[in-house]
Amino acid sequence: MSLNVYNTLTGKVEEFKPLVGNRVYMFVCGPTVYDHSHIGHARTYVAFDVIAKYLAYKGYSVFYVMNITDIDDKMIQRSNDIGIPVEDISKMYLRSFLDDMEALGVDAVNLYGKATEHIPEIIWQIETLIEKGVAYESNGSVYFEVKKFPGFGKLSNQKLDMLEAGARIALNVDKKNPEDFALWKTYKDGEPWWDSPWGKGRPGWHVEDTAISIRYFREQYDIHGGARDLIFPHHDSEIAIAESITGKEPFVKYWLHSGFLNMRGEKMSKSLGNVLNIKEMVKHNRPEVIRFFMLNTHYRSPIDFDDTLLNEARVAYERLEGAVEGLRHAKAGSSQGGSDTLGTYAMEARKRFIDAMDEDLNTREAIAVLFDLARESNKALAEKSASAFAVKDALDVFEDYGGVLGLFGPGGESAGVLDPLVSLLMEEREKARAAKDWEAADRIRDRLKEAGVILEDGKDGVAWHLVR
Ligand SMILES: [Zn+2]
Incomplete structure (x- = not known):
């Protein structure tokens, strides 16, 4: 189209x-x-x-x-x-x-x-x-x-x-x-x-x-x-x-x-004293969340700004981001075999995203497509059912369109470095545990936690995720 x-x-x-x-x-x-x-x-x-x-x-x-x-x-x-x-x-x-x-x-x-x-x-x-x-x-x-x-x-x-x-x-x-x-x-x-x-x-x-x-x-x-x-x-x-x-x-x-951006229902103006500078906003919010918040409305429609809506946008964006992190993580450790269902879904999502953007640059609709793909990705990752190809296809959708929307960016670079580093520390922790050096094992877990990396001991071994 x-x-x-x-x-x-x-x-x-x-x-x-x-x-x-x-x-x-x-x-x-x-x-x-x-x-x-x-x-x-x-x-x-x-x-x-x-x-x-x-x-x-x-x-x-x-x-x-x-x-x-x-x-x-x-x-x-x-x-x-x-x-x-x-x-x-x-x-x-x-x-x-x-x-x-x-x-x-x-x-x-x-x-x-x-x-x-x-x-x-x-x-x-x-x-x-x-x-x-x-x-x-x-x-x-x-x-x-x-x-x-x-x-x-x-x-x-x-x-x-x-x-x-x-x-x-x-x-x-x-x-x-x-x-x-x-x-x-x-x-x-x-x-x-x-x-x-x-x-x-x-x-x-x-x-x-x-x-x-x-x-x-x-x-x-x-x-x-x-x-x-x-x-x-x-x-x-x-x-x-x-x-x-x-x-x-x-x-x-x-x-x-x-369209305009209104402050809690009013036009932003100096005389009303409700002007919020970009600098002030960036100080308290991640830039990607601000972009997401704005792009989640069609560009011609007005945006009503208030803290509750911005907070909702943050939570929603982190859900999307969680799915992307999950795919990046799975890709690093994925093997051949498994189902291509997620890959087929990703191809569909690609087409739906383009269709939405082709219809007067409807970023809101396009983001909704990404939420659908995030849901399917999370499901496939939880079931451990997706093939390596399917994981890559789904991740490619987020990375390609993340490039268009200016989302999912810095996480990508840091995740590339983070994965091997966290793996190394997890290995060291396993060694310490094997040697019954509980103090060293706990120290590694606690220091990672301070850095925002949460280790979870499960029956299939240790998994990790990021908190922000
Ligand atoms: Zn001009």
């Missing part, structure tokens, strides 16, 4: 076909680096990380670019508030953002593009818009004249008068019309500035994305993603800018938008 995605532009689930061959150009709106990122951001970036990884898994060659907004009103405000230059604010919080992404295993982005490193591209786009008669200069600022782009609002289906109504509140005397938006903002005292044909100033927000995406992808590309609150006016404005410049539509073939 081919991949189908929900396209905000058409309002339909459509078959995914890249514009050119096998190559997928994907752009996602990045953060404004004026503060630490919160878990609402994490939700968006984990969702698109998995989308990029799944596309790569399907065999597409993905080029994934994310912009970094390192100059805008919020950056300047923050700089004034804490008395640190905008440049340093940007460095500090970009580092913080990249650390957070690394902690969460978000690593599919190929290129982060800073707005301030694309000023020539931004200026070229604004000059072109002026030449085409859709933008005008006024007192050193440049505005896009929304009325000159008749298709404005095609993504959000918002009408021009709604934009006008919103803009009227912040009426700006330099603008011809209230709905016009800034492409270039003239320099004010103490603000960072760049030279331009209109004097000193800095770029507006929407044009930064089009400058970066057209720089790397050219005039049209495959996927633009972001959180759904960016559809209007941000993404509609991007379309207006790009299509006015190139005369080609659609600027982007598939627009994908992720």
